[in-house]
Amino acid sequence: MKTAIVLGAGMVGVSTALALRDRGWDVTLVDRKAPGQETSFGNAGIIQAEAVEPYAMPRTLRELFNIVTGRSNDVHYSWQELPFHARALLRYWWHSEPSRHRRVAQSWAGLIRRATDAHEPLIDRAGADNLVRRSGWRVLYRNQADLEAGMVEAERIRSTYDVPYFLRSTDETLLDEPALTDGGLGSIHWTGSWTASNPGALVEAYGALFARAGGTFVHGKAESLERSGAGWSVETEGGKVGAEAAVVCLGPWSSDLLMPFGHRFSMVRKRGYHAHYRSPLSLQAPVLDTANGYVMAPMAAGTRITTGAHVARFDAAPVYSQLERAERAAGELIDLGPRVEDKPWQGTRPCMPDMLPVIGASHYQKGLWMNFGHGHQGFTLGPVSAAMLAAMMDGDKPAIDMKPFRAERY
Template sequence: MAEILVLGAGMVGVSTALALQARGHAVSLVDRGAPGRETSFGNAGIIQAEAAEPYGLPRNLGTLWSFATGRSNDVTWSLRGVAQMTPALWSYFRNSAPRRHAGISRTYAQLTARATGDHAPLIEAAGAGNMISREGLVQLYRNRAAFEADAADAERLRRDYGIRHRALSGAEYRREDPALRADPAGVIHWSDSWSCNAPGCLVHAYAKLFASRGGRLLEGDAASLAQSGGGWRVTTVAERAEAEHAVVALGPWSPRLLRSFGYRIPMIYKRGYHGHFASARPPLRPIVDMDNGVVAGQMQAGLRIATGAALVSRTAPADLRQLDRGRAALSDMLEIGARVAEPQWSGTRPCLPDMLPLAGAAPRHKGLWFHFGHGHQGFTLGPTTATLLAAALDGEESDLSRALAPGHRF
């Protein structure tokens, strides 16, 4: 048994703590706030079993031009933000080339194929089944040509990865989901994905499970991490906690902390927003509006509309253009009522240029471990990559864990 500090109590950090605890280790989970209140709080709440291939950077000039000119609602950007991320974006662009992306996808698909199965025992043990729907999600299209092209690609994903789906006409799907106000051109229903009506609450439930099994939840600042003899220490409100190992699971804050230890980890920071709205007739399943770059799904707080990516500096003020556009565009398909009064949330997806998360030992510091960089899929993949990291910490390696290890990547 080893003593281990896990820094960061989002989905990835809490899952890490649970996986290490399950192997008999004494784990302390450290965060400056309550579990699940940062990036994990505000996502679309989907465990995306269908996401076998990570989001690459488009290489089509027409799509890139629509991003550059602001015509697309999928991506907004600022000159300062893009300038700060240029080296990482260039590497991301190169890794999005078809051959490289295909190789990355072969690894990535092995992770997403396990996602719901790795969440399932935690959901049951945490008593969180009432938060979960197993009805899948839908991609909704207004453009018939785009629908037909993506339906053909969905068939490829079925052949290559066994991902189940249905391609339906808009009229067919509208009969199934009476929340729709009009017939879209078509809908792709991915049936293996799950959704959660309170993502932050699910993370909190996992953290309570960790505590009930003897884990320690400590309030502290990860920036205090320092080497201590043969191990690591961090200062918390209650004590100075020390352990043989420390796992950095701080999502977008991880590179800043690790810079002080000499690691230069390039990252693309994709900011997203959400808002909740009254809805007399919420959709049966979460809807990805493929024409307008937003996701809509029913949450405990109301109908959540979540945005795509804003490539801006970490200190940029809030800009709700994507959320406002998305709400207006969705109104032709869904009845959307008044905005729920709440503080405006935003969060940052921590995307690495090679689109794979980091999960493994730091190259130059004994007992230091990286577990971050999940991009859009931290909520989906937290338990899966946590299981791989916990095994690696115990000296058990596989081809998959080696693919995620930091040593050959940074």
Template sequence: MPHSAIVLGAGMVGVSVALHLRRRGYEVALVDRNGPGEGASFGNGGLIQREAVYPHPFPRAMAELRRIAGNHAIDVSYHPLALPGFASPLLRYWWHSEPRRYLQAVTAYAKLIVTCVDEHEALARGTEAEALLRPIGWMRLFSDPRLLEAALAQAEIARRDYGVNYQALDAKGLAEAEPSLLVSRTGAIHWTDPLSVSDPHALTVAYAKLFTTEGGRLLRGDALTLARAGSGWRVQTDSGPVEAAEVVVALGAHSALLTRRFGYAPPVFGKRGYHMHYGLRGNAVLHRPVLDTESGFLLAPMRAGIRLTTGAEFARLDSPATPVQLERAEPVARKLLPLGDRVEGTPWMGVRPCTPDMLPIIGPLPGQAGAWCAFGHAHQGLTLGPTTGRLLGEMMTGTKPFTDPAPYRAERFA
């Protein structure tokens, strides 16, 4: 079993970890109860967000809190009966969002984000995945001049401190860039560094194909069967039990369900999200993803059509889908862009794994030799999968990590 690992979870993070370990000489079994990329990696805005050096803080303005509390917004929704279960992590989230503590989180978060485009391109180069990565960035639209001015000031700080690139557009420039928009906006910020993924699921599958082509094993199995096997680990799969010297937990929002069995209960909480694809009427086009600040949703051109994504829904992991945000967003989106019919009959739903301090958990599982964590990436699992794979691969093989992994250590929640 030396230099062998089981990676639990075949989303973008788990696939990337498995591929990096395989390339470092490990015998690797990647185990999931579903196919690669069928969880949270399947549904998102499809952006490799090089500009996202500032994680999402908890709102602190009373007006914003009152708006969210009304539970009628497009960008945030909640199940009232689920709120008691979110009280502790959300209170800690609010605490970590205090301006000074938030800046500490930004410093650590940005060290991962700044690598994301390079790490994706390193995996995709010369493969079928390369065609899925479009260097077109995305736009944030503004109708309020004051909000645009404030956002441009923040963008300039991001450029100065973290090398983020952008272009400011006035109303005329925006109309020329996206001529099919049905409304006029004051202006926009075009983030030019991010990659737009035409099919996020296909990208995860492409990386998984690289993994198996290079000798890795992709298996169906139940992560909750994980158990000690001597000094190593064993998990049950459809092909029988698999053993390895080490194990990596990359189960996204469900990771804590497993780690609790081994004495580690981090305050990971889930934000549910939905998407739906639409056609476009007539000769309308959408050249790049656009997020309308006033409306609070993203529209992104994908292989399957124009993807309308929602914000965050707070609900129990096992509760039925309630795509009310999508129902609220669709009529507004039709006023923004000439959307045609829905492509699917049922909206997609997934869960983003979040932590109170807005940083992922990457590193050894406390108190369990040979066990590692790779989860808690919130909205940026697609963005940070390859970066996480590299960092954990370096840690597991004793190579000097490209950045100090201390801010992401699991022990901070022990």
């Protein structure tokens, strides 16, 4: 039987471990925490069938002016931190140029189009239907220019990629979402996307499925990964574990772990924050308030507000201005209620400068594989990228061309 150690038990790692186990591999999944406790815990929980193009860096003068002057709540930069991020940001800027972005989007869309189909059997086998709604999510517009641009963009996405949506007027938005006190100028309802009421619990459920399928989860330190004979080993609570293959699925921690093995991946670390609120009325689906750059989502723990990106190193102090502005803006749309937790959650979106995750073999180390860097959509893409990687590890042909995702591009 082929053997593998999968490092990292977020959505990507748990899905990878399960995909390999389903192909008959003997798999040990290793994480310092329980499954689904980091980035995959704190996101907005949307399985984004509509996100057929990756999130490009804003490039128009208006967008850049708004970011630099703090008018936009989508992105926050600390000037002192910029030198640390400069290289990755410059590459991100370069790849975001429209014709390059279009090329990247072709590869990215190949994964996104298969994302809900890849989640479906896992939800079913995990008995996690109660955690997932298949009723889409909404983008709410508060000013005419944004609404018009949003309509043009939605129609472009529909006609190019066949992604369904409804345009809803202000009154229709209020009918769809009785918890809203203000429907703005209307909304776009992306009907093909799914949402989780507790993203961490969905990863846990996939993790429990992995264990039932005969996989082993153990707490351990990914940084202890080393060569062991022809294979790999790692220190765990249950002692040293060895396998012929090791797969790095450490989300935003992946690039640091891979440095001693010769890989220099630059990563754009986009931190996000969330807080829950005890709203008297629950939303039916997540709502993105475009004017203020945040999502509010109905979760088991209350209404969850998730922020846009704060470009920050792991050890940079938290900056809550984006969350505070989101909280004020959300209070204009809904009776938000009091905060549930004293301290907001924070986590880091693992974004690659060319917007594509790294999925494939190490070109420096035999038996070392990678599945990380899914940026804004790792919760969506975990199962589908796991299926592609597992096929490659088994020597099978994956369903799409995986060359654009290979590690050698760095």
